[in-house]
Amino acid sequence: MKIAIVMPLGEQRGGGELMLLHLIQQGRDSGVDWLVIFLEDGPLVTQISDLGAEVRLVPGGRFRYFNQVVSAVTKIASILRNENVDVVFSWMAKAHLYSSPAAILAKKPAMWYQLGLPANSSRIDRIATWLPAKCIFACSQTSANAQAALSPRRPMQVVYPGVELERFDSSKLQSPTDTRKKLGLPLTGPLVGLAGRFQRWKGIHVLIDAMPAILKKHPDAVCVVVGGKHDLEPDYPSLVDSRIEAHGIKASVILTGMQSNVQEWMQAMDVVVHASDREPFGIVIIEAMALGKPVIAGDAGGPTEIITDGVQGLLTPYEDPLALSRAVNRYLDDPEFACEAGKRARIRAQDFSTKKYAQNFIAAVRSGLTKNH
Numbered sequence: 001m002k003i004a005i006v007m008p009l010g011e012q013r014g015g016g017e018l019m020l021l022h023l024i025q026q027g028r029d030s031g032v033d034w035l036v037i038f039l040e041d042g043p044l045v046t047q048i049s050d051l052g053a054e055v056r057l058v059p060g061g062r063f064r065y066f067n068q069v070v071s072a073v074t075k076i077a078s079i080l081r082n083e084n085v086d087v088v089f090s091w092m093a094k095a096h097l098y099s100s101p102a103a104i105l106a107k108k109p110a111m112w113y114q115l116g117l118p119a120n121s122s123r124i125d126r127i128a129t130w131l132p133a134k135c136i137f138a139c140s141q142t143s144a145n146a147q148a149a150l151s152p153r154r155p156m157q158v159v160y161p162g163v164e165l166e167r168f169d170s171s172k173l174q175s176p177t178d179t180r181k182k183l184g185l186p187l188t189g190p191l192v193g194l195a196g197r198f199q200r201w202k203g204i205h206v207l208i209d210a211m212p213a214i215l216k217k218h219p220d221a222v223c224v225v226v227g228g229k230h231d232l233e234p235d236y237p238s239l240v241d242s243r244i245e246a247h248g249i250k251a252s253v254i255l256t257g258m259q260s261n262v263q264e265w266m267q268a269m270d271v272v273v274h275a276s277d278r279e280p281f282g283i284v285i286i287e288a289m290a291l292g293k294p295v296i297a298g299d300a301g302g303p304t305e306i307i308t309d310g311v312q313g314l315l316t317p318y319e320d321p322l323a324l325s326r327a328v329n330r331y332l333d334d335p336e337f338a339c340e341a342g343k344r345a346r347i348r349a350q351d352f353s354t355k356k357y358a359q360n361f362i363a364a365v366r367s368g369l370t371k372n373h
Contacts, residue, residue: 002033003365004085006076006099008060008092010042014197015283016115017044019139019161019357020091024051026162026358035083037076039098054083060098073098077105087111087369093118093128100131109134111368113159116280117146117301125150135368137361139281140302155371157364160305161283162357165349168263168290179268185254189220190332193269195262195284196276197230198237203275203298206321208243208253213325215252218332223249226265228258266291271331271338277318279303286352289313289345294331294338296324306352312345 009017021044024034034053038045039060049055058075061068076098080088088103090096090112103110110133118125129136129150136154138144144156166172173179180187192214196202204225211223229237244253259265262284266272272288274297279285281302288295289312297303299315307313314330316323331338 001031001087001362001366002035002083002085004035004037004080004083004088004099006037006039006088006090006095006102007044007048008039008094008098010038010040010044012044012047015161015281016092016113018283019115020044021047021051022162022164022354023358023361024048024053026354027362028052030358030362032362035079035085037079037099039072039095063097069098073101073105076102080106080108087134087365089113089365090128091115093122093124096128096131096133097124100128100133104132109369111135111137111365113137113139114143114147115139117143117278118150119146120150129154135364135371137364140305142278142301142305143280155368157368159361159364160352160357161281162352162354163283163286163290163349165290165353168266168287168349170267170291173264173267173291176268176270179264183264183268185224185268186220186222189222190218190270191222191224191268192271192273192328193224193226193266194273194275195226195266195288196274197227198240199230199233200236200239201277202227203277203318204236204240205243206275206319206324207273208240208247208249209321210325210328211249211252212247213322214328214332215249217329221252221332223253224256224265224269225254226256226259226262263287263291266293269293271296271328273324273328274298274303275318275324276301282306285313286349290349292342292346294341295345296327296331306348307345311341312348313341 036048036053037056060072087109088099090099096112100110137159144158194207214221272293272295274285278301295313298318309315314327316327
């Protein structure tokens with residue numbers, strides 16, 4: 001089977017791009033020939049090529065320039081015909097705006113991946129849903145339910161992302177204490193951490209707002225935020241800084257900026273917080289769980305499909321710093337409970353390997369093609 005994937009982005013900005021890397025990496029010896037068509041240039045093009053996939057670059061242009069879009073669609077259709085692909089798969093809704101018309105021209109079946117929580121308010125999601133597709137994949141049941149609310153309804157399959165479990169294996173890393181030394185972190189006191197881009201929906205400000213109540217019970221606690229700025233929200237870091245200043249906790253907060261060795265930063269943490277608002281899935285949650293960390297995540301969206309509250313972790317409402325502080329303090333006040341939650345988290349994380357993800361993806365594509373003939 002030859003699968004052509006249309007990818008709208010040329011650089012890694014989040015979990016969606018990481019999912020594509022994992023798929024190509026783990027799907028190399030699976031009886032599938034991979035062809036990835038990028039709509040923009042960037043480092044991801046080389047990364048995918050280095051993994052052995054065939055790569056093409058077809059600049060997508062801007063939607064307001066109709067001629068550019070038509071040109072891109074025509075070129076993609078030509079590639080699909082010449083390469084004799086079995087199916088064209090759009091990575092994210094935006095890509096489907098190009099690949100669905102191209103698939104029609106080339107007389108090839110089309111599918112696409114819904115990696116977010118779509119809504120009628122999103123023009124791209126509405127148009128992508130309207131365009132023909134044999135099947136829509138969703139990154140979680142939460143995402144699938146949101147997609148099903150859009151018309152027309154298409155056949156759906158949930159294919160959960162995976163995590164590089166070997167990279168987030170605590171036995172292959174230095175001990176938390178040694179890792180603290182290596183990273184220049186405080187050697188004493190609990191570290192409460194969060195890994196995520198500086199966007200409001202990621203909830204960094206919620207953790208900052210929870211810190212005063214945490215410090216009241218654990219005055220030597222330190223908050224560590226691992227993540228860089230995001231182009232779409234350039235003012236958000238200033239908002240976070242103002243919250244830190246207002247609470248007078250500057251000495252208890254460390255903002256590391258973007259880091260490539262996130263596994264080491266999380267290894268150093270005593271509690272890992274994921275404070276996002278209705279996260280579609282939450283790859284970073286699985287990463288922390290694979291390390292055996294006590295995890296706190298949101299009580300809506302994808303995290304609820306990963307964690308059973310009070311078993312493999314704790315779930316709290318978004319924008320509720322008081323509930324978040326109580327959850328953190330519950331772990332810090334009861335090390336035995338924290339340890340048991342971490343052990344159960346590590347076991348649960350094994351369900352989300354990148355190998356299983358690639359296998360499930362390929363099986364879902366075959367199933368989607370068979371069911372819809």
